[in-house]
Every structure is written in structure tokens, then in C-alpha cells.
Amino acid sequence: MDGKANKNNSGKFIADPVCGIVIHNILLAQESVYKGKTYFFCSETCKAKFDLSPEKYIKIKNKEKRQQ
Numbered sequence: 817m818d819g820k821a822n823k824n825n826s827g828k829f830i831a832d833p834v835c836g837i838v839i840h841n842i843l844l845a846q847e848s849v850y851k852g853k854t855y856f857f858c859s860e861t862c863k864a865k866f867d868l869s870p871e872k873y874i875k876i877k878n879k880e881k882r883q884q
């Protein structure tokens with residue numbers, strides 16, 4: 817049995833709103849709650865940046881949702 821590359825594994829991939837990296841949620845080290853929503857980050861550095869100006873990163877994320 818190999819536990820690698822199993823697409824049906826529990827868990828999910830989440831995008832770090834600061835650096836944009838997409839990582840599995842078990843690897844996400846930090847989280848921050850802003851306006852009732854939880855955001856996840858790959859590192860303390862990204863969390864610190866988000867905490868300084870959350871609106872900045874939320875706006876960037878919304879922009880990416882637009883059609884290209």
C-alpha cells in the first residue's frame with residue numbers, strides 16, 4: 817500500500833491568501849480569523865502580513881475570481 821498521491825485522501829487543498837501558494841490543509845501551519853472567516857497560511861510570516869492588512873489580501877483574492 818502506498819499512501820502517496822492518493823486523490824481520495826481526506827483533507828483538502830487551501831490557498832494561502834498572502835503568497836498564493838496552494839497547500840494541503842494538514843501542512844498549513846497558521847490560521848487567522850478575520851470578520852468571522854478563517855484564513856490559513858503556510859507560515860508565521862504570511863500570517864503576520866495578513867494580520868497587518870487583511871483587506872489588502874482579501875481584495876487580491878477577489879480580483880483573481882474574475883474571469884480573465
Ligand SMILES: [Zn+2]
Nearest residue numbers: 832835858862
Ligand atoms: Zn504563504
